[in-house]
Amino acid sequence: MFMSIALALHVLAVVVWVGGMFFAHQALRPAAVDTLEPPLRLTLWVATFKRFFPWVWLCVIVILVTGLWMMTQFPKAIYIHSMMGLGIIMMLLFMHVFFAPYNKLKKAVASESWPEGGKALGQIRMFVGINTVIGIVTIIVATAGRYFI
Template identity: 35%
Template sequence: MSVLGWASFLHVLAVVLWIGGVFFLDLILVPRLAGYVRAPDERARLLFSLFRVFFAWVWVAGLVLVVTGYGMVWVLGGLRALNGARWTMVVVGTLMVLLALYIYFGPYWRMGRALTRSDWEEAGRAAARVRLFSGMNLVLAVPAILAGVWSVFGL
């Protein structure tokens, strides 16, 4: 397989890992948690431990995505050589990565600090913001994936 082929493979693998994880956490697991873990302190601690493991994987997937994404841009002739589909991918993909960084260093860190103070209310608020912005990334993933498919298969 060519370098572009391998980069493409790793790119899609990283997308599946990251976006699939967000989908599962945001839309399946977290909404049902409140019904089973009623104590706010236990719920906040459990959520944070889930986020911690998940974000470790997101760092790996995000790094692979950025390296393979910009690597493919470079192999394809640089930013000036990109067509509409590839530009859409670069812009939406980069936005998603920046949003993920904001989630990590913003509400996720705030949640960790709130937990060390045993401030369950603030931890719950921060967790809700992690979910809100992750949800935005889930929405952005649709045009990003569409742009990728558009780029490979045409309109």
């Protein structure tokens, strides 16, 4: 019973985090670039991250707790250890984004320093792109790993 709950929470957290990154990187970013001038675009991103990042923190906690628990249930499953390693890399990248370029973006927007804000947003975009790819690879490992690893 607990495994079903843990797995469901784990997958939901992954869907929210990776799906949110995919949406932001592949849909929202191009739409914002095509339609908004830098001041509005950067303000939109600060407002978006302000709403999305608390969800990511919750997802990180849920994924970490449920992932560690699953590792205790299947200690020899290499694909679960692979997921955990990739997940930790993703978590560290997110923490870097949250504590470094996101703070720079918020300060730049507050002081209307649009070039600095654009630079910070470019860093965030790069790390979100990397994390999205790692997230997709992790999903592949999660769904197909037991058959290949």
